[in-house]
């Protein structure tokens with residue numbers, strides 16, 4: 408059969424939708440995390456096939472295969488609902504979708520085989536697919552959704568597309584194109600093709616933007632957080648601390664440098680895995696002491712740093728003492744082991760201070776607490792006669808065990 412020019416023209420949207428499906432499929436293959444991309448890709452592929460078929464078929468052939476074509480579209484709509492449900496983290500009931508699909512296919516059968524009525528066929532199909540698409544939207548309306556602008560845009564695009572699916576035959580007939588006969592040549596069909604292509608494009612652009620945003624956010628999270636304890640790392644702490652220090656309302660502020668005592672012994676006696684659990688326990692204990700605007704970070708090894716806002720040295724010392732007593736009483740990780748203990752150095756921040764200078768001071772105080780026998784808190788401005796400084800240890804190098 409020779410391919411006519413207008414056939415090629417009406418086939419173009421199906422081919423374009425297949426390209427979009429390939430794009431979404433590739434996005435999923437590259438990162439294998441956003442499963443909604445895969446469902447959307449399946450929906451496009453399943454829709455492009457009957458769309459292409461309809462562009463070629465005569466009215467008689469269409470009537471004969473109405474149920475099969477309808478079934479493919481419904482399957483495509485089901486994949487679309489799975490994609491949206493995945494995105495919004497809602498569950499949809501396959502049984503309801505199945506019942507709607509059976510009713511729709513029965514109507515298609517009736518209006519193509521028993522009573523031949525193209526208009527009723529088109530309308531019953533639109534209502535059926537619209538109802539399937541409504542399922543995840545209904546669920547999403549019942550729960551709190553993301554306030555992110557892209558997610559909001561995605562949700563409303565889904566709502567508009569569903570409303571359009573319900574009313575498409577009516578809308579197009581309102582425009583004056585009420586005769587869907589002779590499909591390939593009808594304006595009705597061209598408007599249908601173009602609108603589906605437009606929606607597919609909009610969905611693809613939004614989904615790619617959402618995926619890109621989430622990939623970047625994930626990379627940022629990994630860059631800023633310690634993989635084991637999930638709290639800030641040294642780099643991110645510096646960045647966040649500079650911001651806090653620039654805010655005059657958050658003063659007085661202090662830095663607490665803390666270090667688990669004899670952590671090497673825990674590793675040696677109980678294994679590295681248990682050591683990791685101790686690090687996680689310490690970070691969660693430290694996190695519990697935080698208030699809004701406070702920061703906690705793991706600087707490396709078993710060394711942690713806190714920045715506490717709107718607090719004086721005396722109260723900061725109480726916080727450190729509370730952390731010490733909570734840790735020593737906690738038997739969750741080492742039920743039969745020794746009490747966990749930590750040493751702290753606490754230094755104040757004044758608005759003219761450099762962060763590095765305060766960290767160094769807190770670290771020297773911590774070093775003093777270790778020298779003085781560990782399991783204690785040393786606060787700036789207090790005289791500790793039992794300290795035997797040998798030298799000023801640089802940040803992070805003070806943990807070498809002393810010969811006791």
Ligand SMILES: Nc1nc2c(ncn2[C@@H]2O[C@H](COP(=O)(O)OP(=O)(O)OP(=O)(O)O)[C@@H](O)[C@H]2O)c(=O)[nH]1
Pocket residue numbers: 635666667668669670671672674678679680681682683686707708709777781805806807808809
């Ligand atoms: N399990 C575990 N151990 C770590 C990790 N990072 C560093 N360590 C270990 O932490 C130990 C730190 O030992 P030291 O620097 O001697 O410090 P310490 O034994 O706590 O002695 P003091 O600080 O002087 O009380 C080393 O044995 C490191 O191998 C980690 O992510 N997980």
